[in-house]
Amino acid sequence: MLTNQSIGYMDAPVPKDIDLREAIDQLRKEKNAVILAHYYQTGDIQDIADYVGDSLALAQWAAKSQADILVLCGVHFMGETAKILCPDKKVLVPDLNAGCSLADSCPAPAFAEFVKAHPGHTVISYVNTSAAVKAVTDVVVTSTNARQIVESFPVDTPLIFGPDRNLGSYINRVTGRNMLLWDGACHVHEQFSAEKIQALKERYPEAEVITHPECKRAVVEISDFVGSTAALLKHTIKSTTQRFIVATESGVIHEMRKQSPDKEFIPAPSDKDACACNECNYMRLNTMEKLYNCLRFEMPEIFVDEEVRKKAVKPILRMLEISERLGL
Numbered sequence: 001m002l003t004n005q006s007i008g009y010m011d012a013p014v015p016k017d018i019d020l021r022e023a024i025d026q027l028r029k030e031k032n033a034v035i036l037a038h039y040y041q042t043g044d045i046q047d048i049a050d051y052v053g054d055s056l057a058l059a060q061w062a063a064k065s066q067a068d069i070l071v072l073c074g075v076h077f078m079g080e081t082a083k084i085l086c087p088d089k090k091v092l093v094p095d096l097n098a099g100c101s102l103a104d105s106c107p108a109p110a111f112a113e114f115v116k117a118h119p120g121h122t123v124i125s126y127v128n129t130s131a132a133v134k135a136v137t138d139v140v141v142t143s144t145n146a147r148q149i150v151e152s153f154p155v156d157t158p159l160i161f162g163p164d165r166n167l168g169s170y171i172n173r174v175t176g177r178n179m180l181l182w183d184g185a186c187h188v189h190e191q192f193s194a195e196k197i198q199a200l201k202e203r204y205p206e207a208e209v210i211t212h213p214e215c216k217r218a219v220v221e222i223s224d225f226v227g228s229t230a231a232l233l234k235h236t237i238k239s240t241t242q243r244f245i246v247a248t249e250s251g252v253i254h255e256m257r258k259q260s261p262d263k264e265f266i267p268a269p270s271d272k273d274a275c276a277c278n279e280c281n282y283m284r285l286n287t288m289e290k291l292y293n294c295l296r297f298e299m300p301e302i303f304v305d306e307e308v309r310k311k312a313v314k315p316i317l318r319m320l321e322i323s324e325r326l327g328l
C-alpha cells in the first residue's frame, strides 16, 4: 500500500514562487479532479475543497462524482471507501500515512474471528474500518446514520457493532439494544476530560457542551447535545446559544466559526496537560503542499484488492441506500 516511491512524491519540494491556492485550482481543473475534505482538515484545505463534509457526505459525494480523479483530504479509510465505490476512478490522498487509531484498533483477522464466534448476528461496522473489515460486514454506518440504521432492524435481531465501543454503547443506550461491541476507540475522542469540561461549564454556565458520540460515556452524560460532526455543526447554526464547548476534533470549529461568526467556540479540554490532543495527528498530516504534489504527480493513489472490494462494496451501498431512504 505505502511505497517509498509514493512517500517521495508526497514530500517533493514545492516551487517557492507559486501561489499554492491558484496552482491547486489550476491542476484540479486541468485534470477534472474534485477535492473532498473532511471537517477535521486544516482550514486552508477546507477552504479550497470542492466539498467539505463528514464521513457520510464524503462517501455520498464520491459515489455521485463525475470527476476522473477524487482527492480525499482525510484519512486512509475515507480514500479506501471512495475507491471501493468508484473502482474506475483514480483516488488520491495527500499523505498515505494518514491512518486512523480507531480503524487500527480493529484488525481484520481478529474481527473476522469475532464474527465467526457469534453466528446468527448481523454485523454493523462503522465506516472507520479497513476494506477487509467491511468485507465481513453486513451494513456500514457513520455517526450520522448509525442510530437510524440500528433502529431499522427488528428489536430482537442479534447485532454486532464495531469497532468503536463508545459509539456502540451510546447507541445501545439510546435505542435500548444490546449489541455485542468490539473494544476499539479513537485516541482523539477518548481523551476529553469530563472533569475539566464540568469546570468549564461552571465558568460559562450559559454555554452548551456539544459532543461527538465517539467520546467516553462520562463526557456524553454531561453534554447538552450529542451528534455526528455534521449534526454538531447544524446544531450550532440553529441554536440561539452564543457559546459552545466543543468535544470533538477541533478542525470542525473552522466551519462553525464561518457559519456563525458571532458565536464563540471553545475546544473542550483533554485529560492531559498542554497538548493539542483534540487535533487528530493523522488528519493533520495533510497539508496544502502535499495536496499540490498529489494533484501534480497523481500520487499517492489508493488501491483495493478486487476480491475484497467486491465484498466491501455491498455493506457500503446498503448504507447509502438506507440513508437515502431516510433522507440523511
Ligand code: 13P
Residues within 6 Å of the ligand: 053, 054, 055, 056, 128, 142, 143, 144, 186, 214, 228, 229, 230
Ligand atoms: P464523522 O465524520 O461521521 O462525524 O466521524 C468522525 C470521525 O472521527 C471521522 O474520522
Ligand code: SF4
Residues within 6 Å of the ligand: 040, 075, 099, 100, 101, 102, 103, 128, 186, 187, 188, 189, 249, 280, 281, 282, 283
Ligand atoms: Fe480516526 Fe479519530 Fe482521527 Fe477520526 S479523529 S480519523 S476516528 S483517529
